[in-house]
Amino acid sequence: MSLIIKNGRVINPPTNTDELLDIKIDGNSISAISAEIVPVFSDEVIDAKGCMVFPGFIDMHVHFRDPGQTAKEDIETGSKAAARGGVTTVCAMPNTKPVVDNPELVKYVHDKGKAVGLTRVLQVGSVTKGMEGKELSDLEGMIKEGIPAISEDGKSVMDSGLYREAMKLAAKADIPVLAHCEDINLVQGGVMNMGAKSDSMGEKGISNAVENIIEARDIMLAEETGATLHLCHCSTKESYDILKEAKARGIKVSGEVCPHHFTLTEDDIVPGDGNYKMNPPVRTKEDREALRRGLAEGVFEVISTDHAPHTAEEKAQGFASPFGIVGLETSASLTYTELVLGGIISPMQMAAYMSSNPARILGLNDLGDISVGKTADITIFDPNAEYEIHAADFVGKSKNMPYEGRKVNGKVVTTIFGGKVVYRS
Incomplete structure (x- = not known):
């Protein structure tokens, strides 16, 4: 089973890419990137429409x-x-x-x-x-x-x-x-x-x-x-x-x-x-x-x-x-x-x-790059999300920060580490 990210705005500095693309992940690496990847029945699909897709x-x-x-x-x-x-x-x-x-x-x-x-x-x-x-x-x-x-x-x-x-x-x-x-x-x-x-x-x-x-x-x-x-x-x-x-x-x-x-x-x-x-x-x-x-x-x-x-x-x-x-x-x-x-x-x-x-x-040459063959570490970020920062929402043990109640724009919605989804908002 492949993991496919569709409709996202891929922003990748090593290739100076900033365009709407689909990404296919097999195992822990990126196997394909193109304007249109058609999933098969067994594939898991993440719709990243409206989101920025960054290297992890x-x-x-x-x-x-x-x-x-x-x-x-x-x-x-x-x-x-x-x-x-x-x-x-x-x-x-x-x-x-x-x-x-x-x-x-x-x-x-x-x-x-x-x-x-x-x-x-x-x-x-x-x-x-x-x-x-x-x-x-x-x-x-x-x-x-x-x-x-x-x-x-x-x-x-x-x-x-x-x-x-x-x-x-x-x-x-x-x-x-x-x-x-x-x-x-x-x-x-x-x-x-x-x-x-x-x-x-x-x-x-x-x-x-x-x-x-x-x-x-x-x-x-x-x-x-x-x-x-x-x-x-x-x-x-x-x-x-x-x-x-x-x-x-x-x-x-x-x-x-x-x-x-x-x-x-x-x-x-x-x-x-x-x-x-x-x-x-x-x-x-x-x-x-x-x-x-x-x-x-x-x-x-x-x-x-x-x-x-x-x-x-x-x-x-x-x-x-x-x-x-x-x-x-x-x-x-x-x-x-x-x-x-x-x-x-x-x-x-x-x-x-x-x-x-x-x-x-x-010197981590396999990371920080959304390119075919690279490790599939990817962060999907919704720039349209608006929320308030509250320490009570944190998953880390400690809550010490000076931003309580601060309104911010943009939010991580999905984190993919080595081809595996490790966080969804």
Whole structure:
């Protein structure tokens, strides 16, 4: 039995396709694409009339909290959240408890992700043992076990010499370095953007320089070592200039923006509401506009969520709570509403930033592409749907996000992972 998607607007950046087409899936791969595929009696048919058909979304930056903090999220609930958000591949960050710094824990996550079978869970390996910044992790062992990248996400490796050695190994293995850029010595207890809002709330602020200094350092190290560098959750106006200049110099560097950074500013923060506490923080309107300009121009090539689940009890502590918000189940709708309908990016750019560009950066050559012979990871998105975001509707364990009641346009209606329907709205 084949699965046939009919009447959808197929948007596929690798082939620059944007037209009404039918897609036939046999097993886990795409077997045919044409203007008219006639199903036989035994075929399953999905009518995608009025919908956009994207390559399955790839989120380069999520936290599934497994192992060790499964009260917040685990691989099964995180995978369910991904499927509901149209995400067919995730890169899980290593700052779990214990830290994923060895091949045995990489195998644990990969095996569990495969057993759940709702999304492709790719475990990123930590740069240093225990993320303590003192000694390199077993990078070669984790690379053999299939990590797609290395990262110290949640912090930066402050020892530049040690980080350079890690970059050399990543370059040799041809995997990217996913960089959380934060000068820990400049944070000084900050919990939100440094400025008028932090002053009015009586909270310590985090300046733009905290991020920008490490971005510049990491780019220099990437240039020196030949490593492929990806800047996570860019939030400052300066990051636009830093990244643009680095690309102009031919350095192998890319950058991502998260929905909370291109939708919110410090002016949106509700005092005492921990759902507005994330790292890096939401910043000024000027910063947000620079991020949007960078997305419009392709300076930033990726939209990722930094999906960071925490319990309601933790987030009830206001700005004493842990950093982070969830984002897998809202990312596509926020992107379409704010950026596509806002005239900032096109549907083709949305598909590129949420699917084909991550696939290219990660070297996942079989993904992010609706072409014959490619893996059948497909997201069907209804651009005409309108709804309100409510945490009570989420399938992930944690509900910490600042969008309660926000009206959005566009909704994932079907997610197909490896030829199998894993979500229907």
